[in-house]
Amino acid sequence: MKILLGIALLIFLAGILYRGRSWFSQGIQPTGQPQSPASRIPTALRGLGATLASTDLLVLGKTLITDVLLQKRLLAKSVRRWLAHSLIFVGFLLLLFMHGLGTGVSEFFFPSYYSTLQPFLTLRNVFGLLVLVGLAISLHRRLTDKPQRVKSLASDWLALTFVATIIISGFLLEGVKISSFDAYQAMVDDYGDVADEAEELALETYWAAEQGLVPVNAVKPYDSALVEAGREISSRSCTECHAPATGAFVSFSVAKVIGPLASALGDGGVVTVLFTLHLLSCLALLAWLPFSKMFHVISVPVSLLINGVLGFKKDPAEPANTLTRQMIGLSACTHCGACSELCSALMFYESFQNDFILPSEKVQLLKKVAAGQPVDRATLTHLQKGLYICTSCDRCSTVCPSGINLRELFVSARYYLLGRGIPETSLLSHFSFPLALARRFADEHLQALKKLHELFNQRFRKLADLSGLSLASTPASVGTDSYRSCYTCQRCTNICPVVRLYDDPVEHLDLLPHQIIYSLGIGNRELAMGARMIWSCSTCYLCQEHCPNQVELTDIFYRLKNAAIKTIDSGGTA
Amino acid sequence: MKLAFFQGCNIPIRIEQYAVSTQAVLQRFGVELAVVPEFTCCGYPVRNVDEESYIMPSVRNLAIAEKMGLDIMVICNCCFASLQKARSVLAGDPQLAGKINQLLAKEDLHYTGTGEVKHFLTVLHEDIGVEEIKNQLVNQFSGLDLAVILGCHILRPREVTQFDDSFVPAITDDLVRLTGATCLDWQGRLECCGAALAGLNNEVADRLLNEKINGARAAGAAFMVPICSYCHLQFDTNQLQVRAGGPDYETLPVLLYPQLLGLCLGIDEKILGIEQNNTVNDRVLDQLRDLLGPPVEDKKKKRRSAKTGTTHE
Structure with a gap:
């Protein structure tokens, strides 16, 4: 297990380093020389130093409380989202500190800490439940x-699945441990102050009746005298380290439901399987975190703090830091x-059917563009249209x-792609x-406008290029036929x-307004x-x-x- | 009276003072403005690219207001024209209406066309009324010459916008005159500021803008008063860039109508956000304050205009 933990930690740290390096080595830069991490890191540190040395420090502190810890921006967006996030955030963090990081951390803060004593027994269940409720709200919203x-996206579901697996396997594990006779027997062997088989049966009966144990020897209906005798033995052997199992109210209910099943399967084995699942899912999340959207637990606080000080409305001053902030921002997107x-x-997304019109979808692809990963030309063309x-x-x-500066990101991406x-x-x-x-x-x-201009010149012929004008057999289609009422009074042009x-x-306009209407009149839409x-x-x-004849010229x-x-x-053929 | 406040894309991020001053003014007359985060772009920016994509967003916005049971009030001319255009197109094209409604059904929205779209000048002029506004004035300007530019898309095409007489518009003049300021008759009053071409044909856009600035200055305007948010950005932002060439260039400052009226209603100039106009500096603001004083006797004025037989300046 220690080896697995070591591997997971190594992957986690390597991942953090890798992501941290990308903050200073990658980015979408329309113009100018690319800058190396060697120059970007000092520039970033200088910026940070200047901030810490100024009154912006107060802003930083305020942002830390309102934006990072209290998630004010999320609350402004939606109470439901804020509730879901806060439940998961608070629940998971407390579990991590009180339970995940081992007893050492908890004992440091609470010298009387013991995981099976109150209030810690109940608190762990409360925290786990908070996370589960948060997950349920998230799931409900997504569906x-x-x-x-x-x-x-698959990564969104994966993140929810990881967290859910950790919490649910934890509750199942605790539940099966409550109901497990193997676990009970091992404890009795080590700590039980039982004189004979009769006392053993009494203790077992009491634990079966009141502590969720699935018994092997005791049988229903439990004899109340035996239960009382068992309670007596329990109070001298067990209570010192074991608050009543009902305190773990979620796991206790779980024990009631799945205890008999686990017992039938052999609860020693089930405990091992669940323990392995719980631990592996924790380690897997740890190793996966830097490479997934869960990296946001690190990047979002940084992004929010930067945003708290700089905002997004001022034009960027330092190109190196702009690029670094852009990369931090890209890594902070949770695809929410x-x-x-x-x-x-929004409605242009409906009419153009281009996913990249939606900012959240642009960001997902821009992550790849910024990292220099290959993206095919058709997708890039689509992205460029979405950016415009x-x-x-x-x-x-x-x-x-x-707190991502999407304005800056999208402006940079536009001109980078145009380039x-x-x-x-x-x-x-x-x-x-x-x-x-x-x-x-x-x-x-x-430059980009000029390119378009050339494209138009290549595609459309001018009046001077034509040897003559002739009357077309079909009328020009322009959404109205009001142009047919034109009698060339030239009031429009005048x-x-x-x-x-x-x-x-x-010389500058090719055709004057009345001439455009005239060319439509003879059926030559191309010229117009x-x-x-x-x-x-x-x-x-x-x-x-x-217009005296109601020609809808502007339309x-x-x-x-x-x-x-x-x-x-369409490549010039429509 | 409660209206759904349609601010469009430019105003909340670039001309916040337009929305805030409008709200402050209308509040004085008991008009409640509901801010609706669900409103999106009106569709105007995409019109060069695709006509149907231009109509669709306005229909959705109208359907949202319908669902709230509110009429829409607009301060941006281009948004106003887009919403009115969508109404007029759908009234004559039930097939398109059906198609868009099918799309809107995904969000439990449905467009029937029962809601109205009002420009805020109409709300002031018709729903509140010039007399009622006059009754509440605590200050009036004297000797303030203004070049109002109405903006094309509020006036034309008249069948669609249905705002005012498109050839001889009077609503804006009435509203400016009640503040005591003079609404100059200047060349370019009913013409284009160039915004529709900025960014795609800067040469023509800048020439149109310069033509208007020169026209207003030649007529002796102390301020430009743009009604449309696009015009405002042309005069209050692009002017500084296009005309930044010489050190001698004196910027023509910009004032928004609700700021003008707000000062006469005694609303704090900070609330009206006058200093947020890029073209307004302390000196300009001082000059403006100097021209503001208690209202002049209304009766005298009326008698005078009766004598000359005209209500126009």
């Missing part, structure tokens, strides 16, 4: 939350889905219970507006504030789709409002933009 946009539930782009279909409302960063050269048509949407306001990576943004900006508007006019339209609706321009983007997205 019944509607609609299930955030899917539970709180961000996705409140995501402003985002309103930059920052609700995800506001609600994240782990890989995959064109992104969603740049041509108003999602670009907040990006333009923030003016971060402005050059990269312009009132257009964009046309007015230029001395030579055709390729005109720069539609991407220069400010959507002010002045043309549409002033039509929107449809043309939709069609042009679909054409480019």
Whole structure:
């Protein structure tokens, strides 16, 4: 057993080192030189030192209490989630300290500690029950939350299973030990002050009647005189170290239910099996922790403390620390889905059917991207689109219970992926507006727009490229046929504030508003789709409002933009 | 009166003072605003990409308000237009309504179209009324010239937005005038701030923005008063970047309408968040305070306007 514990501890420590190293060696960086751990660790320490030496220390202390220990952010998100987490967190931590780390720790705090005496006997059951109730709430939430946009991954279930196995095997073990005659007999042999077989039977009868033992010799109905005699013997032999087993109220009930079954199977064996299961699941969790979402027990406090001091609203100052915080954040994501539930782009996820529109799902893939693991081009293209279909409302960063700076992560990821050269048509949407306001990576943004522009030039022919215009046999499809009422009065063009900006508007816009309507009139939608006019339209609706024939110009321009983007997205064949 | 407060994506994170000052003002008139965390984006940003994806989120937001039994009140013009557009599209397209409702059923939501969408200016102008607002004024401005930019998507297309006369809008002028400030008639009042092109065609966006700033300045405006949140961000954030070129450039400061009205109602300027406007500094704030005083006699004013036969400035 000691060897197994040693192995588990070694794996745990190696894992912690590995994850800790990744905080300082990996990250998603759109521009600039990659920085080595040798430079990032000192920078991080300098930042930490500056924080500790300033009044931010108070903020750190406050964050530790409100965010880390009391989980205020989770409470703000949902009382149910907070309750589930707190029950598991408190219950498991107390079990770990009082029971898991051995008697040494408990005796240090409570000199009178003895695991089978009160109040410790009952407390252990209370703590275990807290965890079980917390697990049940989590399970219920995962199964019944509607609609299930955030899917539970295998790792999510595995984490719940590990914790559940530890607690349930613990209760079963204690229950079977209560009912086990083998265990009882061993104790009597060692400590029992019994003179003869009659006393032995009395003691056994008492333990069977009142302490959950599944007896071998005593038979029902128990003779009350025997029980009383047994109680007498028990009080001089056992009570000093054994509070009544009923105190372990969960395990005692378990003993009642499974005791006879264990007895039939041979309870000595069952105890060994359960003990092994309990211990192995504890060791397995220990070894698995650094490599799983359970690493959050280490990374989330760090992430919350950083967030408490820095927040997410200020633009990052130190690139090395930004990258380190990003990695800590990625390792702190528990895939709880709180961000996705409140995501402003929720309905775009429904219409585009792209998982990566949901922030929680972006993060799962970005973990791989940051670690430099291979991701195929199709998935990356999908991820890039998901990163752009985002309103930059920052609700995800506001609600994240782990305090991850998702704003920074997503901005970095956007421009990192764009740098890989995959064109992104969603740049041509108003999602670009907040990006333009923030003016971060402005050059990269312009480069990506230029690439799109070239793509449009390759795909769509301009009027000058055509030898002549002819009337098409089918009318242009733009969601309305109001363009057919146009009698080319040019009022639209004359009132257009964009046309007015230029001395030579055709040079800059290819086609003027009335010419776009004209090209639709002769059935040439392609020509209209390729005109720069539609991407220069400010959507002010002045043309549409002033059109004497109710041609829905601005609405039509929107449809043309939709069609042009679909054409480019489908490789130019739509 | 209780309304579901639709703030959109920009206001809570970038223009919080717009929401807070609106709430403070409406509270004075007994209007209760319910904040609804379940509301999502209105759909506007995706309209260039896909029309149906643009309509869907607004339908969901409308269905949420319907379920709460509340009408929606909006402060962002683009959100307002999206919600109104969704209502008008679905009224004429039962097939699309059915399709979206099928999707909404997953969350126990259903859109019927019974809820109304109101712009906050309509709430002030129609539901509360100019006279009632006047009765509560404790201060008024004098000598304050403002360039209001209404924002395109609140006015046009008029069949969809149904807000005001799209050619000769009057609601905003009425509301500004009751604060004692002058609502300048300036070129660009009904035109585009350039926001719809920012980030995808910066050249045109910046030229449109500069045109408006120059137009307002030429008309003698002391402040720009944008109604739309996108316009606000253009003037209060992008102005500082686009026009940051010369050291001589003097920023045209921005004031939001509920901040203006709030000052006249005696609400603390800290609550109204005037200093949170990026373009407002101490000097500007001092100038604004200097122009604020007790309300002038209303009767005289009325008589004067009766004589000249017009209610416009």
